[in-house]
Amino acid sequence: KNxxxxxxxxxxxxxxxFITINCSYSVGISALHWLQQHPGGGIVSLFMLSSxxxxxxxxxxxxxxxxxxxxxxxxxSHPRDSAVYICAVRSSTLIFGKGTxxxxxx
Amino acid sequence: DTEVTQTPKHLVMGMTNKKSLKCEQHxxxxxxxxxxxxxxxxxxxxxxxxxxxxxxxxxxxxxxxxECPNSSLLNLHLHALQPxxxxxxxxxxxxAHGRGGGAYNEQxxxxxTRLTVL
Numbered sequence: 001k002n003x004x005x006x007x008x009x010x011x012x013x014x015x016x017x018f019i020t021i022n023c024s025y026s027v028g029i030s031a032l033h034w035l036q037q038h039p040g041g042g043i044v045s046l047f048m049l050s051s052x053x054x055x056x057x058x059x060x061x062x063x064x065x066x067x068x069x070x071x072x073x074x075x076x077s078h079p080r081d082s083a084v085y086i087c088a089v090r091s092s093t094l095i096f097g098k099g100t101x102x103x104x105x106x
Numbered sequence: 107d108t109e110v111t112q113t114p115k116h117l118v119m120g121m122t123n124k125k126s127l128k129c130e131q132h133x134x135x136x137x138x139x140x141x142x143x144x145x146x147x148x149x150x151x152x153x154x155x156x157x158x159x160x161x162x163x164x165x166x167x168x169x170x171x172x173e174c175p176n177s178s179l180l181n182l183h184l185h186a187l188q189p190x191x192x193x194x195x196x197x198x199x200x201x202a203h204g205r206g207g208g209a210y211n212e213q214x215x216x217x218x219t220r221l222t223v224l
Contacts, residue, residue, distance in 0.1 A: 031211065042112075042217035043149070043196060086148060090211060093162070096148035 003027050006087050006097040014105050019074040021100045023087030026068065033094070034061050034072045035086040043086070046072070077104045110216035112197050118222045121187060127219045129180040129197030137203035138180040139213065140172060141196040149196055155180060156203045187223045194218045 004025045013019055023032070034046040047054050047061040049070070054061050058077075063070040074081055082104050087097040110131045119125050129138065137156045141149035154162035155174040169191075171183040180197055198213040 033212070035215075040194075040220070043198075043215035045212065045214060048212045088148075093151055093154070094213065098148055099146075 002098070003091075003095050004087055004089055004097040006085075006100050008100060009098065010101045010103075012103045012105065013077060015078055017077050017104075019077050019081070019102065019104075021072045021085050021087075021102070023070045023072070023097055024068060025070075025087075025089045025095075027089065027091050027095065029089040029091055031090040032063055032070050033088040033090070034070075035088060037084045037086060037099070039083075046085075074102075079104045079106050110197055110199055110214050112195075112216040112219050114219060115217065116220045116222075118224065119184065119187065120224050121189070123187075124183070124185045126184065127182040127195055127197075127221070129182075129199075129216055130178055131199040131214070132178055133199065133201075133214070134177075135199035135201050135214075136177060137200045138174065139198040139200075140180070140182055141198065143194045143196055143218070145193075153182075154203055161203065184221075187221075189223050192222045194220050 007022045031048050031050045033048050036044045036046050046059060049061055049063050058075045060073040072085060082102055084099040084101050086099045088094045113128045139154050140152040142152055143149040151164050152166045153172045158174045158177055169186050173181040196218045197216040200211055200213045
């Protein structure tokens, strides 16, 4: 079993829809990162959180340490949000999930 | 300056060539990282430098040779690579390297170098 599991693996939605991507982990962590990667591109850090909730523009990230679960939400999704969203947890190094491939249709 | 830069963006090389990838940051970070990412896979850690010293080598073959000439620069020297080494090579940096959850451990990634080995 992977130490970091993301769901769904792939998600296609219409522009404007509310998007939720989930991440569960099985190891002790000090922080959890949500990262964004556009096709063929580098990685952008969206959030780093160790408790509670963070919001940046249309993006919201939450984490429940007791349940070892985090969610990334996108409100009013837009085609430019199409990318791979990666959950990574900080243990001794960063442990990456396999990513969620999001495609927003215009 | 809050970015990590990598050069070149693309590199095509033969199996007998010697080439180098470069990574630079001017955020005063003291930890720098090399990752390898194959298509549709998450990044895999290769090396970690902390205070210009190699602190983690994830059993990477010797045909990959990292170098940290100073706290702002990280190189990856390539020699006698195989076609299966073709991938996106990502550099990252953080204020420090450790287990903590503080902001000093947050990694900032570069755009990557897409390497093709023929």
